[in-house]
Amino acid sequence: MDTPSQLLQLLFTGLTLGSIYALIGLALVTTFNITGILNLAQGEFVTIGALLAISLYATGLPLAAAFIIAVLLVATLGGVLERCAIQTARQASALTLIIITLGLSIFLRGLALLVWGTETYSLPAFSEGGPLFIGGAAITPQSFWIFGLTALTLAGLYAFFELTYWGKAVKAAVLNRTAARLMGINPNRLSLLAFLASGALGAAAGIFIAPVTMTTYDMGFMLGVKGFVAAVIGGLNNIGGAVLGGILLGILESFSAGLISSGLKDAFAIIILIGVLLVRPQGIIGSLKERKI
Amino acid sequence: MASLLILLLATGVLASGCGSGGDSAGEGVTGEEQYKIGAVLDISGKASSLGTPERDTLQMMVKQLNTQGGINGHQVDLTILDNKSDETEAVLAAKTLIEKDVLAVLGCSSSGPSMAMLNTVQNEKVPMISLAAASSIVEPVSERQWVFKTAQSDKVTVGKITNYLREQNISKVAFLYMNNAYGDGGRIAFSEAAKENNIEILVEDKFEASDKDMTPQLTRVKASQAEALIIWAIPPSASIATKNFKDLGLTIPLIHSHGVGNQKFIDLAQGAAEGVILPIGKLTVAQQLPDTDPQKEVLLTYINNYTQKYGSPPDSFGGYAWDAFNLLVNAIEKAGPDRAAIRDELEKTQGFTGISGVFNISAQDHNGLDEESMVLVQIEDDKWQLLE
Secondary structure (H helix, E strand, O other): OHEEEEEEEHHHHHHHHHHHHHHHHHHHHHHHHHOOOOOHHHHHHHHHHHHHHHHHOOOOOOHHHHHHHHHHHHHHHHHHHHHHHHHOOOOOOHHHHHHHHHHHHHHHHHHHHHOOOOOOOOOOOOOOOEEEEEEOOEOOHHHHHHHHHHHHHHHHHHHHHHHHHHHHHHHHHHHHHHHHHOOOOOOOHHHHHHHHHHHHHHHHHHHHHHHHHHEEEOOOHHHHHHHHHHHHHHHOOOOOHHHHHHHHHHHHHHHHHHHHHHHEEEEEHHHHHHHHHHOOOOOOOOOOHHHHH | HHHHHHHHHHHHHHHHHHHHHHHHHHOOOOOOEEEEEEEEEOOOOHHHHHHHHHHHHHHHHHHHHOOOOEEOOEEEEEEEEEOOOOOOHHHHHHHHHOOOOOOOOEEEOOOOHHOOOHHHHHHHHOOEEEEEOHHHOOHHHHHHOEEEEOOOOOHHHHHHHHHHHHOOOOOOOEEEEEHHHHOOOOOOOHHHHHHOOOEEEEEEEOOOOOOOOHHHHHHHHHHHOOOEEEEEOOOHHHHHHHHHHHHHHOOEEEEHHHHOHHHHHHHOOOOOOOEEEEEEEHHHHHHOOOOOOOOHHHHHHHHHHHHHHHOOOOHHHHHHHHHHHHHHHHHHHHHHHOHHHHHHHHOOOOOOOOOOEEEEOOOOOOOOOHHHHHEEEEOOOEEEEHHH
C-alpha cells in the first residue's frame, strides 16, 4: 500500500467516524435550537436505541421492524423525560436545565446497566458483502448507510427549519417565547416535539453505528462528548455546522492516530474545542448575532 | 421481551450473589470456626467478560467444598466483591476484605486492578493470588513476597508466539496492543523476545480499550512490510480490531494473545475471527488433547461440572479462578488459618495439576507455569481448533 492510498484510507475512516459524531451533534443542535437546552443525555438515547434494537432483533424480528420499534420507543422515552423532568422545571435557569439533563444521562446509563448488563452487543451489517476498495483503500458498506443517514437527517432538518411554517414557528419561539405565544405558537408543545425528535434521531444513529462500533451500556458518554465538540466547533445554532464540525473532528482524529500517534487522538478533540472557543466562540460557521435578531 | 428476560436474569444473578455468603454461614453450624476467604473480581465494567465466569466458578466451587465438609472440617466463607474493572475500587475492596480478617485474597481478573492491590496486600501481609496475565504482578519476587498468580505470564505466551513465528520463517511483524497494564505487559515481553529471536517489529502502536475503530493503526500495518500481525488485547476492542483487519483486506497471519480466550471474542467479531491464531490454556481444546496429557481428566471434570450448573462450557478465565481457589485450599489444608504459613505453603506447591497447567511454584517463580501449559489454536468455523 503506497502513501496516497494510505491517506485515502485514513480519510474514509475519518469520514465514517465523523458522520457518527455529526449525527449526535445534529440531535444536540436541534434540541438546542428549539428549547435552548443542551441535552447531555443525547449520548444515552444513542446507546438505548441501539441496545433496544439489538434485543428486539434477537427475538427474531426482522431488522427493519426492530429498527422502527426501537426508534419509536426511544422517541417516546425522550417525550416522557421531557414531560417529567424538563417541563416541570421549565421556569428554572438554563444552567439548572442542563444539570437536569446531566442527571437524566446518569439515570439512563444506570437503567441500561440494569437491563442489559455490562456485556458488549453487536448487530449484523445492514447489507451483505465485504468492503469496497476505492483507490486501494477499503470502505465498508455500513459506512455508506451512516453517510446516507447523516445526509438525509441534514436535508430533513434543513427543509424543516427553512422551508416549513412550523420550522419558522420553532425559530420564532426560540428567539422570543412571549411574542411567539402571543402569535399562537405553543413553546411547550415545541419543547416536547424537540425531545421526541432527538430521541428518535439518537436511536436511529445508535442502530446505524451498532454494526461498526458494537454497543455497551456506557458508550453514550464518550459519544455525547464527541457530539458536543462537533456541535460547538460548528456553532451551536447551526445544523450545517454540526455536520461540518463532526466530520472535521473525525478526520482529524483518524489522521492524528494514523500519521502521528494514537495516544494523541482524544486529546485532539479537546485541543480543537479550546482553539475554536478561543478564536471563534460562535463556531466556525455559526454566528452569535443570529439569536439576537 | 428479551430485555425483560435479561432484567429478570440480572436480578436472579444479583440475588444469588448476595445469597452465597449467607448460605455458607448457615451450613457452618458444625461448631468449628469458619475460614474466611475473599475475592475481588472485575464483575462489571470493561473486563466483565473475564470476571463473570470467574465469579461463577468460585461460587460453584465453594459450594462443592462446603458440602464435602470444607477444609479439615471448617466451612469456607467466601466473600466476592466487584471492583467494576477499576483500580481504585479494587484497592478499596481489598481493604474491606482484609478488615473482615480473610485468610487470603483472590483476584483481580485483569492486570491493572491486580497491580493496584499489590501494595495493600504486601503491607498487610496477606497472601494474594491474582488471575491476571502481566508478569510484573509477581516480578520481581523479592518485592512481591505475598503475591502469586494463576494466569500464564505474558512471557510464556510470548514464547509460544515467537516459536510459531520462527517455525513459519516470519521475521518482520507488526504489533498492536491495548493501552493498559495487560497490553503494556505484552508489549514489553514481546519486544524482549523479538530481540532475542531476531524478529523485527516494523510497526508498534496502541489503541484505547474504549476505541471504536482501529483502522488508522491497521492502515500503518498495511503500509508496512510486516509478514504477520500480533494483537495484544481483550474483547470487545480485540474483536473490533479483528473486524477492521478483515475489512481492510489484510491477508497476513493474525495472531492474538490469550486475552481473547472466550466465545465472546468470536461472536463479536462476526466471522472476522476465522483463521486467527493464538496461544491459550488447554481448556478450550480439552476434547482434542491426547489421552496422555496429564491435565485432560481435570479439564473434562471442570467442564462437566460447570456446564451442568450454568448450561454453557467454561472458558480459560473461569479456569484461572479454579486454579487459584484450589491452590489456596490446598495451602490452607496444610497450614491452617495462618496467613504467613499459607504463604509459605503456596510457595512450596509442586506438580499441582490445574486447569491452566501443571504448577511448580518456587521462591523464584510465583506463577509456576511453563510453555507446556499452553497450546496454539486456530479459529475454524467459529470454534477453537488445536494447531500442531
